Amino acid sequence: MERVNISSEVEAIFTFKWKSEFGLHEENYFCKINVWRDLDLLPEKLKEQLMGRENGETFSVFFKGGELFPYSDENIIEVESKQFNPPKPFKLLKPRLGRFYPLGFFQGLAGVFSVNCSPARIIGIDNEKSKLTIDTNIPIAKYDVNLTIFIKKIVKELSEIGGECKNWCLLPLETGPGMQVRFDGIVTDFEFDNSERFKREDETEDSIFYKEPRITTHIDSQCNENLIELYNRILPREVKCLIF
Incomplete structure (x- = not known):
């Protein structure tokens, strides 16, 4: 039986579970770990x-808030409003309270x-002083996280030819999970009130596209x-689904 060693390549499913004041959250991520x-x-x-x-083995590791990723009040920064300077394609953007923007x-x-x-995330706007307060912590950093790992496949590496090192805990979590949760009562702004953000490049009726059968993934x-494994786990057997 092959075991994980320094020369292995491991295909694994990382399941991150965490709890905020608004509910339970779960993130699933497929990882291909080059152990060396x-x-x-x-x-x-x-x-x-x-x-x-x-x-086929499964194991879990628990991380307290701030343990997996550091959380610090020093990462909450006050800047001049003029420092909000998006690149050319986004020049018309205005800073909005509760909205996330690329740090750049x-x-x-x-x-x-x-x-x-x-x-x-912009967590404060002071128009009188022309100041913005931004939170640059990883959104999920302050929450406890339980990580469950399923070892799907172990492959023996025959040779090493370099490549990119990857932090498989950071990659799934640094740019998404936690963004939906409020910061001290400040609602995350997804611009649901701005219909322009939800326009499609092609507003043609969907029925035209689906007029002919398109059997593809x-x-x-x-x-x-x-996805099949996830649906089998969370959906009741007798449920009838209209569409996935």
């Missing part, structure tokens, strides 16, 4: 649990370049397999 390359980027107690595991939209921050897409086979 990626191991040092994983949290220490996850590394200890991963090594030596077999195909804010000029003059130490170590931050215009291509930085990390989420930054828009996701890869692994994603399709993961």
Whole structure:
């Protein structure tokens, strides 16, 4: 039986579960871990649990708020309103309370370049002083997270030819989960009141596209397999679904 070792490539399903004041949340992510390359980027107690595991095994690791990703009040920053300077395609954007923007939209921050897409939420607007307050913490950072890992497949690596190191805990969580939760009562602004944001490039009637049968999938086979497993787990057997 193949076990996870330093030369392995591991296909795994990462399931992150966390609880906010508004409900229970679950994020599922398919990972392809090159152990030799990626191991040092994983949290220490996850590394200890991963090594030596077999195909089909499942294990869990619990992280307290701030343990998986640091959370600090120092990451809540006051900036001048003029520092909100989106690139040319987004020049007409105005800062909105509760809305997330790429951190690179804010000029003059130490170590931050215009291509930085990390989420930054505006949590204060002072028009009299021309100031903005932004939260640059990873949105999920302050919440407890329970990570369950299912070892789907272990492949023996025959040779190492380099490649990109990946932090498989950071990748699924740094730009999405937690954004929906309010900050000290400030509702996240998804611009639901702005109909322009929801216009399609092609407003042609959908019925024209679906006039002829189109038997195809828009996701890869692994994603399709993961969805089937998820639906089997959360949907009652007797349920009738109109569409997925």
